[in-house]
Amino acid sequence: MSQGPNMVVCIKQVPDSAQISVHPVTNTIMRQGVPTIINPYDLFALEAALKLRDQLGGKVTVLTMGPPMAASALRKALGHGADDAILLSDRFFAGADTLATSYALTAAINKIGAERPVDIVFTGKQTIDGDTAQVGPGIARRMGLNQLTYVSAIPSIDLEAGEISVHRRAEGGVQVLKTKLPCLITMLEATNELRRGSLPDVLRAERAEIKVWNAEAAGVEDLGKCGMKGSPTKVSKVFAPKPRAEKAKMITAEDGAPASVAAAAVETLLDADPRLLSVLTKQTTVA
Amino acid sequence: MAQAPAAPPAKGRKKTEELPEHLKAYKNVWVFVELEHGRVHPVSWELLTEGRKLADALGVDLCGVVLGPKAEGTEKAVAEAFHYSANRVYVIEDPLLAEYRNEPYTKAMTDLVNKHKPEILMLGATTLGRDLAGAVATTLQTGLTADCTELAIDDDKSLAATRPTFGGSLLCTIMTRAARPQMTTVRPRVMAMGDPDRGRTGEVVREPLDMAEESIVTKVLDFIPDSDTNQAQLAYADIVVAGGMGLQRPENIRLVVDLAQVLGAEYGCSRPLVQKGWMTADRQIGQTGKTIRPRLYIACGISGAIQHRVGSEGADQILAINMDPNAPIFDFAHHGIVGDVLELLPALTEAFRKRLAVDRMAG
Numbered sequence: 001m002s003q004g005p006n007m008v009v010c011i012k013q014v015p016d017s018a019q020i021s022v023h024p025v026t027n028t029i030m031r032q033g034v035p036t037i038i039n040p041y042d043l044f045a046l047e048a049a050l051k052l053r054d055q056l057g058g059k060v061t062v063l064t065m066g067p068p069m070a071a072s073a074l075r076k077a078l079g080h081g082a083d084d085a086i087l088l089s090d091r092f093f094a095g096a097d098t099l100a101t102s103y104a105l106t107a108a109i110n111k112i113g114a115e116r117p118v119d120i121v122f123t124g125k126q127t128i129d130g131d132t133a134q135v136g137p138g139i140a141r142r143m144g145l146n147q148l149t150y151v152s153a154i155p156s157i158d159l160e161a162g163e164i165s166v167h168r169r170a171e172g173g174v175q176v177l178k179t180k181l182p183c184l185i186t187m188l189e190a191t192n193e194l195r196r197g198s199l200p201d202v203l204r205a206e207r208a209e210i211k212v213w214n215a216e217a218a219g220v221e222d223l224g225k226c227g228m229k230g231s232p233t234k235v236s237k238v239f240a241p242k243p244r245a246e247k248a249k250m251i252t253a254e255d256g257a258p259a260s261v262a263a264a265a266v267e268t269l270l271d272a273d274p275r276l277l278s279v280l281t282k283q284t285t286v287a
Numbered sequence: 288m289a290q291a292p293a294a295p296p297a298k299g300r301k302k303t304e305e306l307p308e309h310l311k312a313y314k315n316v317w318v319f320v321e322l323e324h325g326r327v328h329p330v331s332w333e334l335l336t337e338g339r340k341l342a343d344a345l346g347v348d349l350c351g352v353v354l355g356p357k358a359e360g361t362e363k364a365v366a367e368a369f370h371y372s373a374n375r376v377y378v379i380e381d382p383l384l385a386e387y388r389n390e391p392y393t394k395a396m397t398d399l400v401n402k403h404k405p406e407i408l409m410l411g412a413t414t415l416g417r418d419l420a421g422a423v424a425t426t427l428q429t430g431l432t433a434d435c436t437e438l439a440i441d442d443d444k445s446l447a448a449t450r451p452t453f454g455g456s457l458l459c460t461i462m463t464r465a466a467r468p469q470m471t472t473v474r475p476r477v478m479a480m481g482d483p484d485r486g487r488t489g490e491v492v493r494e495p496l497d498m499a500e501e502s503i504v505t506k507v508l509d510f511i512p513d514s515d516t517n518q519a520q521l522a523y524a525d526i527v528v529a530g531g532m533g534l535q536r537p538e539n540i541r542l543v544v545d546l547a548q549v550l551g552a553e554y555g556c557s558r559p560l561v562q563k564g565w566m567t568a569d570r571q572i573g574q575t576g577k578t579i580r581p582r583l584y585i586a587c588g589i590s591g592a593i594q595h596r597v598g599s600e601g602a603d604q605i606l607a608i609n610m611d612p613n614a615p616i617f618d619f620a621h622h623g624i625v626g627d628v629l630e631l632l633p634a635l636t637e638a639f640r641k642r643l644a645v646d647r648m649a650g
């Protein structure tokens with residue numbers, strides 16, 4: 001493998017959740033004017049792939065499944081330095097849950113790999129709208145790739161031997177794992193901020209052709225496994241969370257001095273939870 | 288789960304949503320008891336407590352699944368699963384299960400499901416649980432609803448799994464009517480943990496793994512415990528003090544740490560502090576950070592954005608300090624102080640220090 005790894009990064013265009021609001025009467029999401037962003041976690045995945053390309057050469061293809069407007073997310077990724085972009089878009093894909101999403105993405109990745117086998121598939125840890133962290137493992141399982149989730153670092157990769165080792169966040173510690181290529185990596189947040197695009201990349205991205213594949217072009221074999229039809233989970237209800245009935249009770253002091261307010265706050269907290277004091281005195285060694 | 292519910296779907300059940308005949312034999316509620324390095328993740332007991340309610344509603348058994356090496360810790364996990372009200376525990380003991388790896392765990396779990404056919408399978412939404420659940424659900428071609436906050440049994444005896452979506456601005460209820468098992472993950476600290484009944488026991492069912500080390504591609508070279516790296520333990524802290532952008536400068540984080548020290552608390556932050564590199568990611572509270580459920584949460588100079596709220600509103604008591612009387616944090620905090628954190632934090636630290644000293648002398 002003298003030519004560097006062939007990498008695919010799965011990215012998703014998502015509504016910027018900081019700016020979503022819910023219609024108070026109909027309980028539906030007011031999407032109008034809500035800006036979309038690339039799922040923030042996927043940017044860490046993209047950066048990880050670009051870093052490997054810096055070191056080893058190779059190719060980075062960004063892939064997304066979504067409506068035609070998702071092309072803008074791909075264009076943005078090209079501007080950050082990705083080599084190639086594919087938009088998987090077909091009405092048969094609409095309403096997909098994670099099982100159906102991973103099915104369609106797997107077909108597309110296989111198609112990309114028909115030209116030259118894919119060595120590493122990257123996904124984000126999770127999306128901020130679906131937020132399931134399942135699409136990555138789903139793709140790995142379907143493609144028979146070795147699955148490396150919650151990866152914070154890739155300390156070594158040996159293309160000759162076809163081996164890779166990673167740091168994986170586990171409960172209570174970090175696992176150092178070694179496995180064989182091809183593999184699927186889901187990247188942890190805050191591992192590496194995405195680089196700014198270089199001027200030539202940004203200019204190239206503006207004019208670049210985004211390949212659009214429908215189900216047929218992606219080589220999807222069973223339309224029954226796509227979209228709403230291929231999704232075992234169904235949304236039965238969407239609703240807004242109940243607001244808390246009461247607002248916070250404000251703690252004040254007559255003289256308004258911080259020390260007096262603080263003393264009042266301590267008493268308020270201890271009164272509200274009589275067991276708090278025992279927790280405090282148990283935990284606190286002389287501070 | 289459906290990823291982007293734009294609007295509630297049409298009412299009425301379609302043919303495709305009926306449970307196929309061969310899946311009707313699936314019965315009982317299962318909880319994966321997450322065991323690593325001889326210790327059970329407490330989320331497992333939270334899930335058994337919740338699973339008990341579901342099993343009772345369905346009139347079926349509650350079962351635990353314990354995977355691990357033949358060891359004292361594994362046996363203890365089995366015994367404790369009964370204390371948390373499991374009727375039966377399925378156990379696979381094998382040296383290959385000593386460290387978590389996706390391949391042997393996925394095989395162990397899918398083999399158990401295929402043989403013993405549960406209708407519901409619950410896992411903790413930990414890094415291990417999510418890694419495993421995604422692979423198992425894909426292998427079994429069934430539905431998986433992640434990070435549920437509420438579980439209930441529907442009229443037709445299906446599992447109604449409710450979870451936040453769009454960063455907590457909405458909740459949605461998700462059903463898996465035509466596939467089994469119905470799989471869910473639940474974050475630590477979302478469900479309450481019941482009291483164990485140390486006298487309880489139940490039936491143990493043992494199965495083999497039937498796998499050779501040579502067939503497992505992934506090897507664990509090392510494990511670096513967090514105790515060596517000073518990682519925050521926010522999820523199970525009794526008291527948490529957190530700072531937000533109201534702290535204004537990185538050196539003011541000291542004020543949060545000082546208060547935390549006096550209280551014996553864990554400290555954390557809102558997301559911008561992580562993005563600025565003022566605190567490490569393991570201390571972030573919220574949708575893309577940790578969910579906390581302490582007795583007391585003190586939020587200092589945090590506006591209370593929805594993404595922060597979903598990770599912290601489960602606290603028994605919340606005190607918020609913010610200069611802005613209209614800050615959204617006051618919508619879900621129990622107590623509030625309108626004022627400058629830079630003045631109030633040292634005052635609060637001092638007031639607690641005094642109060643605790645008095646109490647110690649008296650006690």
Ligand SMILES: Cc1cc2nc3c(=O)[nH]c(=O)nc-3n(C[C@H](O)[C@H](O)[C@H](O)COP(=O)(O)OP(=O)(O)OC[C@H]3O[C@@H](n4cnc5c(N)ncnc54)[C@H](O)[C@@H]3O)c2cc1C
Nearest residue numbers: 531532533557558573574575576588590594595610627628
């Ligand atoms: C996809 C996504 C995921 C996110 N996930 C998370 C998450 O997990 N956790 C999280 O916390 N955020 C998350 N956020 C960010 C979130 O939307 C908010 O931007 C963030 O929580 C705001 O942090 P803050 O309250 O510290 O800062 P700000 O919003 O800047 O608020 C600062 C507050 O401090 C007050 N203040 C200022 N000076 C003082 C002073 N001297 N004394 C007292 N008060 C003062 C101000 O009145 C204000 O209310 C996420 C955002 C997105 C888009």
Ligand SMILES: Nc1ncnc2c1ncn2[C@@H]1O[C@H](COP(=O)(O)O)[C@@H](O)[C@H]1O
Nearest residue numbers: 010065123124126127130132133134135
């Ligand atoms: N529609 C999609 N197109 C491309 N990649 C996706 C899509 N949905 C999810 N992914 C990838 O899978 C990861 C996990 O998504 P999720 O399971 O929704 O949390 C994301 O971070 C993306 O990398």
